[in-house]
Amino acid sequence: MMNTPFPVTNPRIKEALAHLSPSLHGKDGALIKVLACVFSNGHLLLEDLPGLGKTTLAIAVARALGLNFGRVQCTNDLLPTDVTGLNIFKMEKGEFEFHPGPIFNNLVLVDEINRATPKTQSALLEAMGEEQATIDGRTYRLPRPFFVIATQNPVEHSGTFPLPESQMDRFMMKVSIGYPPRNAELEILRVGSQKAELENISALFSPKEILRIQSDIEHNVRVSEKILDYTLTLTEKTRASPGIAAGISTRGAMSLLQLAKTLAWMQNRDYVIPEDVKAMAPDVLLHRLQMKQGMAKREALDAIFAEVPVIL
DSSP states (O other): OOOOSSOOOOHHHHHHHHHHGGGSTTOHHHHHHHHHHHHTTOEEEEEOOTTSSHHHHHHHHHHHTTOOEEEEEOOTTOOHHHHHEEEEEETTTTEEEEEEOTTSSSEEEEETGGGSOHHHHHHHHHHHHHSEEEETTEEEEOOSSOEEEEEEOSSOOTTOOOOOHHHHTTEEEEEOOOOOOHHHHHHHHHHOOOGGGGGGOOOSOOHHHHHHHHHHHHHHSBOOHHHHHHHHHHHHHHHHOTTEEEOOOHHHHHHHHHHHHHHHHHTTOSBOOHHHHHHHHHHHHGGGOEEOTTOOHHHHHHHHHHHSOOOO
16 A cells, blocks of 8 residues: 555556555655656755665656666765766867766766765756756756755764755755555565666656656646745745744745645646645755754744644
8 A cells, every 4th residue: 555645646646656666665655755856846855764765766766757867976085077077188089078977867866965075065056956067167958857866864974064055955855765664664574675676667757748747737737826925924934933043945935836736736736725835845844944953843844834824
């Protein structure tokens, strides 16, 4: 039985869940959020303990969506050119030739992103924010669609460089996979690793279809003035809360609305309701909040939602 964070009725998404669930035991909740982020044209941060299937999830999604896949394994000696690529001088041609790095793929998995130095993180920041990479003064456009799924370990601090607020704000969502349910984990223990099965996942989508769906959600799912007012009021409350040092940015509010529209589309609606905003808020807003000492993010956000009435 699928354990999804909200009901899904769109036939294409139901097909994707049924297609991927056998290879991703107990990860249905995280999977639906990854798909929501992709169809919202956003980047995703997966933060969880090692061994819970973050890499498997990213590879499976890339294959099912029919996307070119690149991977960056972050270490403290990783250079920006290891991510973006570099120009190599070809003697026989007497000129430099550009060799693209892994960032020139539709979906890029950035493993343990907080192990990369700030200089390398800045190269990723340009790619995520501008969908381009600058090498030796020349700018190259990245393929479309373009997504980054980054992972980091929440408990390991040795040899890591905390992500700056500007980079955290570039991630549309921050998601935790969590431990699988007992029945799913029992099945994993019974059959063993299924990494080899990832090669057998066929493509259900194509880059062109993903772009079409993104455009459909952007232009055909309506957001009423009251929903806009509700979202902005929530945003303003985070900025005025005495327990919050820095509230939600305009980019954060836009991300919340975009994901709410995608959730409406996933439920075969062409309009957003308050429940869409509420369902997406924790994964969109919590990683953007900067708290004062001793304050808990989730409790502060829950208090704000309880304080703001829904008048529709």
